[in-house]
Amino acid sequence: MTTFKNTPYDQIEVGMEAKHERICAVDDFYISAHASGNLNPLHLPKEDRDGEDSGNYEGVAPSLWVASLISAVLGNQLPGPGTLYKSQNLRFLGRAYEGDRLISTVTVTEKLPDYVVKLATTVQCANGQMIVEGEAEVIAPRTSKVSKGVKLPGLTVRSHEHFDRLLDLARPLPPLITAVVVPEDRKSLGGALLAAENTLIEPILIGSKANILDAADRLGKDLAHCEIIDVAGHKQAAAKAVAMVREGKAQAIMKGQLHTDILLSQIVKRDKGLRTDSRLSHVFVMDVPGLDNLLFITDAAINIAPDLEAKVDIVQNAIYLAQALGLQQPKVGILSAVETVNTKIPSTMDAAILSKMAERGQIKGGIVDGPLAMDNAIDVDAAVTKGITSLVAGRAEVLVVPNMESGNMLAKELAFVAHAEVCGVVMGAQCPVILTSRADDDKARLMSCAVALLYAASQKA
Structure with missing residues (x-):
């Protein structure tokens, strides 16, 4: 099982960086639709996203799902287990599609009182195209912690x-x-x-x-x-x-x-x-x-x-x-x-x-x-x-x-x-x-x- 080690507030330094990679999969789009209730056909690969029987079925990754990949870096790597969000702003600069390899990155830019840390946040495609950029404020953990991770129940996306x-x-x-x-x-x-x-x-x-x-x-x-x-x-x-x-x-x-x-x-x-x-x-x-x-x-x-x-x-x-x-x-x-x-x-x-x-x-x-x-x-x-x-x-x-x-x-x-x-x-x-x-x-x-x-x-x- 994967283990995650955090970086507590007093060990965090400006310039620290962490990254996470993930491949866009069709099942992610359907899970996002189920979780959010957003049934926009643009995000559902098997729906005609242009209408009028155009035959264009290529699903666009939901933007907030793409942005959610940032939280995986914050929660698992930097600062890591024990981190809580305070705020997050986002600017969407591009679109991701099925099969794209996405790289989410967080970089520490400032340490504030009360254990608050500011980080620059981005998600980009492997070819360098920027998809999302923004800034997060999080409450960093106070003490060191190693998490063994959680064994999540499996999901089956049922399609017929x-x-x-x-x-x-x-x-x-x-x-x-x-x-x-x-x-x-x-x-x-x-x-x-x-x-x-x-x-x-x-x-x-x-x-x-x-x-x-x-x-x-x-x-x-x-x-x-x-x-x-x-x-x-x-x-x-x-x-x-x-x-x-x-x-x-x-x-x-x-x-x-x-x-x-x-x-x-x-x-x-x-x-x-x-x-x-x-x-x-x-x-x-x-x-x-x-x-x-x-x-x-x-x-x-x-x-x-x-x-x-x-x-x-x-x-x-x-x-x-x-x-x-x-x-x-x-x-x-x-x-x-x-x-x-x-x-x-x-x-x-x-x-x-x-x-x-x-x-x-x-x-x-x-x-x-x-x-x-x-x-x-x-x-x-x-x-x-x-x-x-x-x-x-x-x-x-x-x-x-x-x-x-x-x-x-x-x-x-x-x-x-x-x-x-x-x-x-x-x-x-x-x-x-x-x-x-x-x-x-x-x-x-x-x-x-x-x-x-x-x-x-x-x-x-």
Whole structure:
């Protein structure tokens, strides 16, 4: 741990100097925005700082953040631990940007009574450009002190740039005509209307008209431009949505305030449902802070304990969705508790067979490997440590779980512990099925619609 030694008042001499260097990082700008509340887009690198879609996204370092680097020298070096500010004046002469190496300097200019010290203060770029200059008055410590420093808690700047990219891709597309089944509460109706406002879907609201209008009143929304089909029961509403897709009047289905099994029971009907040759499966799409790619998890919502035949469809469905979202050849990791085949662990046997089926072309479009444990599926160092040589190990973009329980726990751990943003759709039907949870927030519902739209567009293409 770093130690800091101060210079007490009686040892300070005019002309003493101390310096500190720091690289400007994007995360600093976001932390400054959080701490100060200053949301000026000039200081946020991912915002268009000139407006009018100029495409200029280079963030300017907040001036007071740059000036705050002076306090690091005063508090840690000269005078050091025990110093308190009395005053500071500043003149801003230039601007700093992401990647600039900044040098903050303090120089003692005068000693005053009552332990007060005046110092000239500057911050400049490594190339000599002056950014800030000024003068500080501080109350210097009276006695010598060595500080071991403080072990600060770590900070994670959470960004979800992968979801932002998907939204940017989806918004220009024609909206998906979507049968929204029983949007009779604020969350399900609000999510559908938010997606409509973002031009992702054109909602047809199916359910009790009175309940839908009541939910709209509670949201403060006007449904004058929405088609509402008044259907009393949940089962009847789900059947109506399925019929509209079969008749070509809707292109997708979105779950509202009804049980999943009621909706799916209508979708899987042999005669009047939306079955295809593939089994239905759910795919979570996750934007996990720190990962360089989207992460897909399947199946964590529909197939409780899938057998090998079901897993073939689960894997293939996930590959198709990953391709629709921009992964040309998704890397698919078949998860188990261990990374070796063990006849006492059936999921390792399934994983090995699925891998071989992909090699032989029975599963298409992705690179499939397994069994893999969670650590060596997504962490290269863990894979190397275990001696696993694979194009997938440490780089998996799609995770296929052994059963619904493990998948559901994994997805919710990533959402609630790792702060991932989550959305998902049901694959394997004649149209995308947007299967939202009661716990989903507006962003999750919005992104589920964006994913459905991108998948539908890829199928047309």
